[in-house]
Amino acid sequence: MxxxxxxxxxxxxxxxxxxxxxxxxxxxxxxxxxxxxxxxxxxxxxxxxxxxxxxxxxxxxAAVLLDAFTEVVHDQDYDSGFPDTGDIEADLKTVLRATADEFSDTAFEAPYRALAVAAATDPKLADQFVTRLREPGLKVYTERLRSGQEAGQIDPELDLDLAVELLLGPFQQRWLSRSGPLTHEFTDRLVELVLRALAPRDGKP
Amino acid sequence: MxxxxxxxxxxxxxxxxxxxxxxxxxxxxxxxxxxxxxxxxxxxxxxxxxxxxxxxxxxxxAAVLLDAFTEVVHDQDYDSGFPDTGDIEADLKTVLRATADEFSDTAFEAPYRALAVAAATDPKLADQFVTRLREPGLKVYTERLRSGQEAGQIDPELDLDLAVELLLGPFQQRWLSRSGPLTHEFTDRLVELVLRALAPRDGKP
Missing domain, CATH: 1.10.10.60 (Homeodomain-like)
Known part of the structure; x- marks a missing residue:
């Protein structure tokens, strides 16, 4: 700007x-x-x-809204940085709990839902939405998982992009289709289950 | 009727x-x-x-459309039954590949997207959508995973509803937000990664 x-x-x-x-x-x-x-x-x-x-x-x-969301999301989530306490499970739980809280705030949820719905019907907007909001949003997760790989907590062979989809897909699906509540209980159990998929495979090829 | x-x-x-x-x-x-x-x-x-x-x-x-989708989905997916060859990985891959193919068929995809988008904006429609289409759709997966539990291929302690969300959430998220292609390569890798989370935990509590 x-x-x-x-x-x-x-x-x-x-x-x-x-x-x-x-x-x-x-x-x-x-x-x-x-x-x-x-x-x-x-x-x-x-x-x-x-x-x-x-x-x-x-x-x-669309450009106004994408800037608005980029700024809000950036301010809330990334300026403080994704937590890295060395405990990958605790860090992912912290962030997903905070994300669940954010989605229960109407001031954020209503506009974000409106934009997600618009993107679901408009391929060109979807493309901007993915590039401007989704990909930077996912990147901080990917980086945290990579640090987990370096610490030996995550399978070094893993496709980290797919791993992040595994973590966030069920959350976003629940949210957008309102198929279940975004409780801390849900996000905690999701993190635990996903980490079973991401753990190093001892002795396996 | x-x-x-x-x-x-x-x-x-x-x-x-x-x-x-x-x-x-x-x-x-x-x-x-x-x-x-x-x-x-x-x-x-x-x-x-x-x-x-x-x-x-x-x-x-809404009632007309829900009947229409229930019938189409029922005809295509469930009358023949969810495959149970005894190989859980092969069966899940077969079904997710078929689902990906179905979603690349405009005659199915366009109306289904329109309904999903409408449900995302209308909580009452979302409720009907979840009860009439989503829950019966997920139930066949849950049943196949339960048979996998009985065969010792799936952790007997697992919450199967969450397991199905783990499998289908990333697929539905990719589809609705157009954040990636629904290829067989994607669905195969998704199944493989999810099954790592679902496997019995040898000797673990």
Whole structure:
């Protein structure tokens, strides 16, 4: 976002306030009206900016939302870093419990569901969703599992991308299809079961 | 469906033809226009019946669609029975490969996606979707895993419902979010990885 690199501090601060207001408004609105009915006009009105301000920085409502989610997810999950206490089971349980809590927060859940549903119907949005949100989100898990491999807790031969799908697929499926509650009990048992698949195979080829 | 128990063979045959035409039309249309825009009127027109015929048998478009999917899924997957050759890995691979093929068939995929997306936005429909389609669909897997437990191939202490979520969650997640291809290579590797989690734990408590 070139606006944040503006030379004048006042302009930069104002731009940053507008940028954050736009992202916040886009999250709120998509949760309220759904993706198909979300408009740049409504985002501008809610954020208290002109719609040209939005068009100057983003080409589409999808781009606004993807930035909004990237920022929220980034702030919450990754700035503090994925925990690495040396205990892979404890660390995965901590993160999945926190993720379950996050999904029980309507302010996050409603817009995220609206975006996931829109992506499920729109292949082009799905592609952006996967590249911008899903892949970076999965990467921190992959890295934690790799550190587990180095510590001898995870099978060194394992396909870590598939391992992360095994961990997150059942969670996301439960969430999106509402086929079961996202309790800590569920996430703990999921981590325990997945780690059985990921453990080193002693003496096996 | 009381219509199928009508006394007169001619009436019964006609009713059955209408019923099948209605179910078929509902599947085609939901794939074409999506669930929100699907109407009983359009289903009736496509099936060549009066809309009162539909309302006599079903209370809503959701009920029509759930019957349509229940029948298709039932015909394709369960009448022949879940394979039980005694080799749990081979049987799960066979079924997941067939499921992947089914999901690459637009005539099935488009309506199923439309229904899954609608269920993701509508908690009441989600509830019916889970009860009518998902739970019976998962039950055949649970039963096959139970037979694997009896054969000593699956941990006898295992929570089989969670085990089935572990197997199907990554598949459904890939499908719905288009985050990866549903190839036989993927389903085979998924089965192999899941079975590592499900195997008996020799000598472990």
């Amino acid at each position: 070139s606006s944040t690199t503006a030379k004048h501090p006042d302009v930069s601060r104002r731009s940053e306030r507008s940028r954050k207001a736009i992202l916040q408004a886009s999250m709120e609105l998509v949760g309220e009206v759904g993706y198909p009915k979300l408009t740049i006009e409504a985002i501008a009105a809610r954020a208290g900016v002109g719609k040209q301000t939005i068009y100057r920085w983003w080409p589409s409502k | 009381s219509s199928t128990t009508a006394k007169h063979p001619d009436v019964s045959r006609r009713s059955e033809r209408s019923r099948k035409a209605i179910l078929q039309a509902s599947m085609e249309l939901v794939g074409e226009v999506g669930y929100p825009k699907l109407t009983i009127e359009a289903i009736a027109a496509r099936a060549g019946v009066g809309k009162q015929t539909i309302y006599r048998w079903w209370p809503s478009k």
